[in-house]
Amino acid sequence: MSLTNPLNMALIPPILYLIYKAIFPTPPSPLKSVPTEYSPDTYNWMPAKHPHVLCYKQFTPVELAQYDGINDPRICLAIMRVPRDGKIPESGKAERTIFDVSSGRNFYGPDGMYGNFAGRDASRGMAKQSFDDDMLTPVDQSLDTLADLTQAEIDNMRGWHEHFERKYTVCGELVDQKSSV
Amino acid sequence: MIDYTVDNLTVALLAIITALAIYHRFFTTALPTVHPLLLGKQSDVSAVRKDGESGIYRNWATGQGTPFTVRPANSLKTTNDLVPTTVSQAGAVPKCILDVSLSQEALAELIRRFPIGLTSLFNLPTSNVSPRPILVLLPPSPVTALPLLILQLAATPSSPLVILPSPKLLTKALTPAADSHPVPGVLIVHQSLLEDVLEQAVEDCGDSLGIMVVGDNDKSQGPLVERAIGKGMKVHWWEDVWEAAEISLNKITVPTAHFNDVHSYFYKLQEDDEDEVPPEIAKVTHLNITAGVAGVLSIFPPDKRPSAALRDVVASSVRLDTPFGMTIALASIWCGASFRFIGPPVPIWPESKPTESEIQDQLRRLMDTDQPAPTLLFLSSNHAELEVVTRRLKYAFSSHPLASVAAAHKLHAIRAGDVSKSGVAESLVWKPVRGKLFHGLFLDTMRGIVIVGDLPLMSTMVAAQSLLSLPISRVYATHLSTGPIFASHFYDVQSNGVHHTALLKPDKPSGVSEDKEKCHTGPPAANIEVLLKGPNSYVVEGDEGGKIRGSLWVRGPTILERVGGRIVEGWTNVEAQAEVQTNGTFLVDH
Numbered sequence: 001m002s003l004t005n006p007l008n009m010a011l012i013p014p015i016l017y018l019i020y021k022a023i024f025p026t027p028p029s030p031l032k033s034v035p036t037e038y039s040p041d042t043y044n045w046m047p048a049k050h051p052h053v054l055c056y057k058q059f060t061p062v063e064l065a066q067y068d069g070i071n072d073p074r075i076c077l078a079i080m081r082v083p084r085d086g087k088i089p090e091s092g093k094a095e096r097t098i099f100d101v102s103s104g105r106n107f108y109g110p111d112g113m114y115g116n117f118a119g120r121d122a123s124r125g126m127a128k129q130s131f132d133d134d135m136l137t138p139v140d141q142s143l144d145t146l147a148d149l150t151q152a153e154i155d156n157m158r159g160w161h162e163h164f165e166r167k168y169t170v171c172g173e174l175v176d177q178k179s180s181v
Numbered sequence: 182m183i184d185y186t187v188d189n190l191t192v193a194l195l196a197i198i199t200a201l202a203i204y205h206r207f208f209t210t211a212l213p214t215v216h217p218l219l220l221g222k223q224s225d226v227s228a229v230r231k232d233g234e235s236g237i238y239r240n241w242a243t244g245q246g247t248p249f250t251v252r253p254a255n256s257l258k259t260t261n262d263l264v265p266t267t268v269s270q271a272g273a274v275p276k277c278i279l280d281v282s283l284s285q286e287a288l289a290e291l292i293r294r295f296p297i298g299l300t301s302l303f304n305l306p307t308s309n310v311s312p313r314p315i316l317v318l319l320p321p322s323p324v325t326a327l328p329l330l331i332l333q334l335a336a337t338p339s340s341p342l343v344i345l346p347s348p349k350l351l352t353k354a355l356t357p358a359a360d361s362h363p364v365p366g367v368l369i370v371h372q373s374l375l376e377d378v379l380e381q382a383v384e385d386c387g388d389s390l391g392i393m394v395v396g397d398n399d400k401s402q403g404p405l406v407e408r409a410i411g412k413g414m415k416v417h418w419w420e421d422v423w424e425a426a427e428i429s430l431n432k433i434t435v436p437t438a439h440f441n442d443v444h445s446y447f448y449k450l451q452e453d454d455e456d457e458v459p460p461e462i463a464k465v466t467h468l469n470i471t472a473g474v475a476g477v478l479s480i481f482p483p484d485k486r487p488s489a490a491l492r493d494v495v496a497s498s499v500r501l502d503t504p505f506g507m508t509i510a511l512a513s514i515w516c517g518a519s520f521r522f523i524g525p526p527v528p529i530w531p532e533s534k535p536t537e538s539e540i541q542d543q544l545r546r547l548m549d550t551d552q553p554a555p556t557l558l559f560l561s562s563n564h565a566e567l568e569v570v571t572r573r574l575k576y577a578f579s580s581h582p583l584a585s586v587a588a589a590h591k592l593h594a595i596r597a598g599d600v601s602k603s604g605v606a607e608s609l610v611w612k613p614v615r616g617k618l619f620h621g622l623f624l625d626t627m628r629g630i631v632i633v634g635d636l637p638l639m640s641t642m643v644a645a646q647s648l649l650s651l652p653i654s655r656v657y658a659t660h661l662s663t664g665p666i667f668a669s670h671f672y673d674v675q676s677n678g679v680h681h682t683a684l685l686k687p688d689k690p691s692g693v694s695e696d697k698e699k700c701h702t703g704p705p706a707a708n709i710e711v712l713l714k715g716p717n718s719y720v721v722e723g724d725e726g727g728k729i730r731g732s733l734w735v736r737g738p739t740i741l742e743r744v745g746g747r748i749v750e751g752w753t754n755v756e757a758q759a760e761v762q763t764n765g766t767f768l769v770d771h
Contacts, residue, residue: 005186011194018201022209027589027681028596034677043217043598044675047763050720050729053236054229100228169228 054171058178059098061121061139068119069109075102078174080123080146082158092145096121096174099164121174124149127157143176213598214652214672223670223704224765235713235729238761240705249708251738252471253478253515259438259467260334263474263515264289277494277519277553279327285517288334295335296435298426302417303367303391306339309436313366314343314446316354318378319395320371321500322528323521328395328419329501330510330520332369333445337435340366342445346502347530348374350448353460355385361462361744362446365390369419371528372397379409379416391415393422396528440468446744447504449660461660463741465504469663472708472738473508474515476664479707480654482671485629487557489517496547496555498523498566499633504741505658505665509559519553523566540569541619548620556626562634567653570619571641574648578614579685587611588684591647595674602650611650623649629671631656636699636769643679657702657769659755664739666711666755667767669703676700701766709737711767712752713759730760733769 036048059076067076080088081095088094101108101118108118116131125135127149137144149157225244226236239245256262264285275282283291299305305313317332319325329344336342343354343365357364364386370378372394382390392414394402400418409416438444449461478486487493495513499506501522513520523543525535535543544566547555560566578584587610594600602611602625615623630645631654637645645653652674657667677698705711715731734752743753758770 005188005191007187008190008194011191011198015194015197015201018198018205022201022204024586025209025589025593028592028678030678030680038218038221043213043596044677045217045221047221050727050761050763051226051236053226053719055719056229056231171229 054100054169056170057172058175059172060175060178061137061141061143064098064121064174065119065139069102069105069115071119073102074100075105075108075118076100076171077108077117077119078121078123079126079161079164080121080157081161082154086151086154086158088146088149088154090145090147092143092147096123096143097161097165097170098172098174099168100171101164101168104168123157126160127153129156143174209593211594211597211599214600214674215598215670217598217675220670220673220675221764224761226765230719233714233716233718235718235731235761238705238711238765238767240707240709241765243705243707249738250472250475250479251468251708253475257471257474257515258440259442260336260444260470260511261292261438263334263511264292274489276489276517277521278514279330279520279522280323280552281327288514291331292335294426294430295331295422296337296340297429297433298422298424299340299367299393300433300435301425301429302393302422303415305366307433307435309338309442312339312341312363312443314341314363316343316345316365316368317502318345318348318351318368318370318374319502320373320528320530321502321522322524322526324526325371325396325528326501326510326522326524328369330514333501333507333511334514336438336444338438338442339436341443343448344445344502345448346500347450348377350450350460351378351381352385354448355382355390358459358745361459362464367391367393369393369395371395372402373528375402375405379405379414383412383414388413388415391417393417393419395419438467440471441466444470445507447502447660447741459745462744463504463661464744465663465741469504469739469741470508470511473504473663474512476668476706476708476739477508477512478516480631480656480665480668480671481629485671487513487516487518491556492553493518493557494521494553494555495519495557495559496521496523497559498543498561499559500524500561503660504663505633508663518557521547521552521555523547523560534563534565537569537572540566541573544570544619544622548622554622554626557629557631558627559631559633562632562637567630567632567637567645568641570623571645571648573618574614574623575644575684577617578610578648581610581614583610584685585681588647588681591650592643592678592681592684595643595646595676596678598672598674600646600650600652600672600674607650611648615649627651630654633658636702639676639698639700640679640683642700643674643676644684646674647684655700655702656706657767659757661741661743661753661755662709662735662739663741664708664737665706666709666735667702667704667769668706669701669766673703699768701762701768704765704767706737706739708739709735711735711759713761728760730758733757733759 035042035045038045066072067074069075076098078096078098081097083094106112107114114131120136124144223241224238225241226238227245230236275284319329345354368390375394406416444467445465447463487495495518497509501507510520587606590606630651633656652672654671655669656665658665712734713731718731720727733755735755736752740753760768
């Protein structure tokens, strides 16, 4: 056991170097750029992007039809909000809330059970609990006034609207023509 | 051929190398005090926004959809509940309340008697039907802070407070507009202003306004007071209220407050304070105050909050004649901590910011031997106290022989997210440096510092955290809030870092562009939601890395009603510009 052993001599410098670096570390330099992704060795980081936020706006039936999960990855549908008195105005002019149901792709996506409703006004279908094509109004026509719904069907539609409000994001309103405001 | 023999020494040396390598790999990098994933998402933004606006931001811990905290405990409904009347053992222990030794029991008794005495002296109303406010004009100082605090704790709905930050607003307060607040019934004023005030009071109110004089223990203004009494004015000394309370204790009943009752009105001194410009007045209810107390406490993690058990002493330089300054004091009282005010020893109305030597004197005075040392500091960035402290500490630190080594170790620790008072360097270098300055204010007792107001430079913040070995929180509050609007995470020490020479040579700029970079002020406080409005308040789809900035609108139980102001769908414009970063923290322009 001797320091004249060249192997032992060769091990001394790395030991001294490691001890030196432990006591006298190189000071950290200011970061030139902040990492944009988290990693276990990184404390100072900032995400690259802001969280995505939908913009609430008015849609016409033609614009809404884009969001069917095929032309656009987002899936939206509209359901009329029943006024407080529980009756639909004769003109059919009540708010038609648009819901972003992209998280329910299994139901409302192209291959889903209720895929018919994607990108459309689903008010009549929700009221009558029917997913047939004749529940939907063609997009080039005016909005369905829903004047022929019975009170039970109106209440049913209201229930579905409340359910969708709890479960999905409200992202707009369906209108025949956009207001100038 | 050299004969390589592996002997016992070789094995020992290899073991040492292995141990050192393991040490370097696992033990030289400090563990962060808060996980960086939490710092990457500090706000929760709403899923939908309106056109021309950003999403609605809330604190990540609060989340969207949950109701806001309006009080820290169910038992705290009004300011009368801040000092409990039932006394525990802890409540009997005297605390330092604004440089006076008072137990909780004694403070509760003062608060109970004060409104009775005041009502008796000035014949104030005892019902809420026609309130007669109490106008308060006291200069910011530790000497006048206790009367102001008693007034704030003892305010009744029949006599809410009207608090003025400057004598320039006196006439506007004595002759208020119909929709601002009722005409005051009493003016509480410091003896230094008495002569001018008497003249103004007679001119504006005749003899209908009572005057109470504070801070004249020697009764030097006696002749003036007697002259005023002779002219039919009601003038009393502050000390008279206790005698009057003793006499009227069982004869007068003051109304109890409801949390929706008005507690006080705060005037704001504006830069262009012309006679034609109506003053900005904030109306404070008891609910605003209890929500503000909850907001102040949420700045701290649960184990770091002011506490009687930890014998905490909160010292604040935020003026008590501001809503947030008042709430800091009330929150400290409620937690059972002591409270001290950092201000000029002589009650004067400040014409300009304090000088560096004045700030140093005020901080040193906190270490008077007969008063307990502060453990938590609230520093107003308007007074540049942090910059003064950092500059002085840097100067002392740079002359230490081990400064370079200690700076390297500390900056590594901060880069990894750890700021603590542990390690060899702490006892060899940092503590001796701190012990030499400000009479040891920043030694062992200090455990938290909060900067209120303007954001400090990133370089100053990193230097302060290194020199003080403390994480430093940043809080943004306005005249229109009793609690913080933004509050940084208590353990957030993220930064781009500074060159280590910035700690060693304090007069030389660090020479890097980060010198101008300001710190963020954190996400929205626990009971606030925030909205930005303007053309740049949202990012275009596909450019989610773009900047989001706009005018700052806020909503929450700590936001005050601006008298005559406009609230849009519950939102209040605090008239500041702000930018939100991708991690949900905000930068406010000043």
